[in-house]
Amino acid sequence: GRPRGRLREVTARIRSQKDPWLAEWQPHLTSEAKPLSPYRIIHELSQVADVPNTIITHDAGSPRDELSPFWTPIAPLSYIGWGKSTQLGYGLGLAMGAKVAHPDKLCINFWGDAAIGMTGMDFETCVRTKIPILSILSNNFAMATEDDDMVLSRQKYGSTDISGNYAEFAKAMGGYGERVTDPDQVLHALVRGIRMTQEGTPVLLEFITAREKTFSTS
Template sequence: QCNIDEYDINRMYPTTHAVIGDAKATLQSLVKELGNGSSEKKEQIEKEIASTTEQAMAQYHEVYTSNAKPINPYRVYGDLMKVLDRNNSFVTHESGNTRDQLSTVYETLIPRGFLGWGNVSSLGFSFPAVTAAKLAHPDRQCVAVIGDAALSYMLGNFEVLTRLQIGLTIVHINNGGFSGYGPGFWGEGHDPFTFDVLGPEAINMSAAIKEIGWKTERVTEPSEVAPALERALAANESNQSAYIEVIASQYPLYGDWAG
């Protein structure tokens, strides 16, 4: 772990190796040091890193192609990485499950291609984040992956993108519950009265958001995730925002860092 403040070391998760310093300066020094080493040693280190990464990610890769219904959220993340031009895109998540899962598996190929944020953070922040990214990089594909609770925090602002003709995509992992409040795959929770939400059989968010002027789809089949993403990105190219509602499962798998 590299952090400029020693009090943040070993704070959220066990730290095997700690470096106190500015991240940019530390990485520059590391690159310089590695550049002075032999190419043989460098290749060995790269192989060790690749092997360790592959072992750690194996459990996620197994479900990238899952055909389970309701749709496994990792199927969505896997297809998102296939469909996006990751050399010309921006992705962020929400506070909650999508943060814990997407931050673990999303493979970024360019600087500022992924925004990971928060631990206990403001719900709905992904909306201004992805909007700002689109304004800063109009030619990039810009996507925010959100959960049930976050949608309530941003819904009133969707009209702005229609009015200003800003094309980005919101992917909603609709698993019918607010993470952490009531009992679920995350544990016992702390407030069961705020956990249950009306499911997709009672409320059709895709139909509602369509009336705001967005391109919308409700996806229930795993095989339709990638095509829906492609159609959404095509709409974005015409300056129309898109909302994809994925009817997903509550899947109990996170990175170790998420606890």
């Protein structure tokens, strides 16, 4: 039906809630900490990406909780959101499919080191079949959200610990890989990565991040 004349009222109400919330989160979004804050990565990505021409998806677990509040999609069907406890690594295939369907768009998956352990070998599929996605990996060397639930096995066996150099893995598979540890290099790495996808190369940017357990879930 026709607009009911409430656009300004609703917009103002949303802004009255969103602006204080964003102000509260600014220290996370602009953090200079090392290891990196995953929120800094998301914030920088939102600044450098051509958002209307970008399709992005998260992965299960922390990447979903970190990305979904702070990524503002503009175009319809440009944000692929899904369940928190779905299979780890599912986002890689979603980004690949999005790129096949929309080769003119920047297609991104945002995932963690547990997820890449499940489906990471299919980055080679991106190289072999020429699907130049941008894969953004938050590597904190752990299944961090499981620490409190697996205390004994973590202490005795290191059951939540994960290791690997995934930037080098991406290079070995024939793609572009880069490891980033300095907050001042986050934006530059993203610019380089986007440029490489535009040139037809699949990209994996590995950001060494803190074991973030603070989420905007309220």
